[in-house]
Amino acid sequence: MTAMDFPARTFGVRTGPGVHIHGFEMGPADGAPVVILHGLAGSAREFFTTARALPEFRTIVVDLRGHGRSTTRPGDLSREAFVADVVRVIESVVSAPVTLIGQSLGGHTAMLVAAARPELVSRLVLLESGAGGGGGQDHEHLGRYFRSWPLPFASRTTAREFLGDGPLAQAWVADLEERADGLWTRFEADVMVAAINAVAAPRWDEWESIAAPALVVYGEHGMFTAEDKTEFCERGRNVQRVDLAGASHDSHLDAFDSWMKALRQFMDA
Template sequence: MTRLTRPDGTEIAYRDHTPPRPRQQILLLHGLAGRMAEWDDLVPRLLADGHRVVLYDARGHGESTRRPATVTRAAHVADAMTLIRELSLAPVTLIGQSLGGHTAMLLASAYPDLVRSLILVEAGPAGPSPNLPYLIASWLADWHPLDRATMVESISELATHAYWREWTAVRCPTLLVQGENGTMRATEPTDMLAARPTATHHTVVPDAGHDVHLDQPERLYEAIAAHIRFLKQPSAGDARR
């Protein structure tokens, strides 16, 4: 476990698994109320394929600062961007679930030179969602490992904003992974493909809910491995699979 201290005093806990001569650089971003340990099933599979894998606890989560000074979308993006630059991960493949996927999408939009490809697991630009803070507060009512107010504040911007402009600005090859029983809005995947029809692929994982990485880790790995193989094709950034 290593820690990165941000200018606002927030400490970001991360792990860096680096094999000799890594094939790809991968950064894993967990969702709201999650932690990097959620990727424990996926990490050894990616390492076995020869990839460098970095994962971290987002601010307010896990071993990172529990009550950071700010939890804005911009702060989360800046944390991930700093890790990429400090650890020389660019061009990186971002794999993010739920709110972590949203962070990854915003980063790919704002810093296209840092990102080789994007894998969004149950994550997209839809919004606004006015009831979201109330739903999250109710969901976390009995959770003690997390600060509930910090979690609610972390998603406050999603209650009032949609992020379709950022989605259409993404330029790298993208895989959208949806759980068969997930929580994405019914038309969101179709709308995402319509708004950005090139270099985007959509796959649905059977028997999985919102936490695809926990419900069906092997099937998620297979989808990720296929996407990474696709990146080797000369036309990967030019045509939709």
């Protein structure tokens, strides 16, 4: 069978008062389970191509709280709330240890899940992620950028004209929500700022406690310095590192073949 033989199936899980986590499931029900977590201001759809390139696995792709089709404005945007959502999804949808994959904010979340509930994570894959930090930097500049978007967009063509035609912009345009008055993002600027600000405190204790095999993948032109990458990998307990030439922070979008090669080699070992 090919990847396209396994259409996406949707699911929803309530993880707390007023919080609904949405996701998609692909692949055979008896396949080894994989859970994928997207980054800030992204959604599960960004990883559909990755999921479909793993046709023999049962792959769960999650919309994190505040993103995609999950609750847009949850009251709690702490790291612990994101972790609790993922734990609830694994326990209720999969009910087995998983290969947990996360990019950026999703990678930080995946790391904390593996530390808090090691029995749920058999292998860990972190794409363009780290222990956190940034010296308490306020990411309001991201809020200003997202608030500058002239919402609603009249059409996807209008959205492309404003956002550009890069891989990340294409993902944003594809995921816009159609409403009666036009096309809207599936995230809100202030929620994104609060979510990323919560990553400011580095979580070295959690990272250093993880015994599961971990693949750490960086883009050559990603957001981390050479020193950041070296320190993070050296302080991990069971880490394999791969660097993707020419790739950005969104390597799963702009360096897909290299990303899948690294992922496949790790998962097939």
